[in-house]
Amino acid sequence: MSDAHVAASPLEQLVAGHLDAAAGGDRDAYGRIVAACQNPITAIALAIVRDVPASEDIAQEAFLSAWQNLRRLQNPASFLPWLRQITRNLARDHLRARRRRPREVEDADALIESAADPQPGPLGRLAGSEREAVAAELISALPDDSREVLLLYYREGQSSQQVATLLGLSDAAVRKRLSRARQCVRADLLERFGEFARGSAPSVGFTAMVAGALAVASPPAATASVLGGTLAIGGAKTLGKVVAGSAGGLGLGLAGAFAGIYLGLRSQLKGAIDEAERVALVRNAVVSGLASVGFMASLLLIAWLDDGWVLPVLATLVFMGIVFHKSMVVLPRILARRHALEAQRDPVGAARRRRRERINCWIGGIVGFGCGVGGLIVGLVSSGRL
Structure with a gap:
């Protein structure tokens, strides 16, 4: 997936405004970058590993890796593409380490009904791990190039332009991938998938957790x-x-x-x-x-x-x-x-x-x-x- 440059977006301006301080060891400045970027980074990881807890672990590792290597970044404008690529590499490493593939998916609609059921029965409430497995399969049922886009689309208030900015794509490319996804899944079930996507988005606790990890991680500057x-x-x-x-x-x-x-x-x-x-x-x-x-x-x-x-x-x-x-x-x-x-x-x-x-x-x-x-x-x- 290409990372087309989108000039002077609000996110890039925020990153540029805090990156120098973060590279000098300012954890608060880097924490603000994490808060702004946590949605796209966790969505990228989730689209690859199809596991919500694992995606947050991978995103945390990506933010820590970027924090420790900020001084190696020559061009501040490259931070977001660099961070996205770190995340994708870590997610693929996770899949290789797990050494197993998701099962073939026969019925995407049935999977979305199961994973996004707003009123699960007693068995559904009990078997949380099984529901997570179904969620992994429904993500697998989506077109490969639409998973990141679709997850982030619902997490970002269904704004294709915002998704384009966060993933470094053109708005036309985002709309095309959304169209492909809509052709694969019924509209009502796609909306329920949106509930799953929004419900699996990282909370403010994610940023606090990364900030806590920064306290013991090696900083880019001696502190x-x-x-x-x-x-x-x-x-x-x-x-x-x-x-x-x-x-x-x-x-x-x-x-x-x-x-x-x-x-x-x-x-x-x-x-x-x-x-x-x-x-x-x-x-x-x-x-x-x-x-x-x-x-x-x-x-x-x-x-x-x-x-x-x-x-x-x-x-x-x-x-x-x-x-x-x-x-x-x-x-x-x-x-x-x-x-x-x-x-x-x-x-x-x-x-x-x-x-x-x-x-x-x-x-x-x-x-x-x-x-x-x-x-x-x-x-x-x-x-x-x-």
Whole structure:
């Protein structure tokens, strides 16, 4: 798909206005670029991988890759085509790593009816993973060159000119691809596909999640790490200095934490089997959010009152203990009834999913523990506490 240049669009003007600052390490400036570009980038990824969670992961990776390599970009006007190509390459790499192809699609209309049903029955509410699989197949049913255009068309208020700007195409090319898609799918079902496209669009939490990841990613210019900067304020002895020195890092940390909690909760609620499970999931997420706020507040208080290393270590261990308990004990207990129902319906598939979830949980726990301890040590050393 070609990336025809569209001169002086509002999006290009926004990017141009913030790109120099972002290349110098300004995370806020880059965050504004992410917010403006998240729709087309996630749509490009979704059109290729046909999986909403995977598309957001790929888009996040694309934004981080671009952030870390901004200084290599010679021409600011090339940023959007460059970012689009990074996304497409990552999405294709994802497909190759997955080593499987979507099944052949026989009936696009039936698939759209299933995936975009506004009032699913009890089975539809239970089988969230199955509905995601159907959504992947309905995207596959669309013409290859129309998937990006159609997804973004509905996400952008059905403006072909806006789609043309975001994808670097001519308005005529966009209209032609939309026409091809309309020939493949009935009009009423196409509108329901539009509901799916709008419902799968990234929320403001996506930008917050990328902003949180920027805090620990290598910047295009040399800047201090957020955790190191937060703990390095131990020498400050007034609350004003503590807040001034750490507010930015703590804000990004909290934004990332709440974005992760929100996105995880949203995914879990899709398959909730009853109101009791929904309440338990929400309560679990609220406790996790309060634990994150408490941890950040404790770092501020410790930095103000104490110059040693014991209290920061204790605060970090307590917080990590809460996180491990919530993810490895409380959450599986909440989902036990759902898992039992899945096991009754598909014992082999359910056992495979539980095994994969356990492996991912342990990998995430080990990586999280290593990153947390590593960041803590860096912060303690840089602040002179160790």
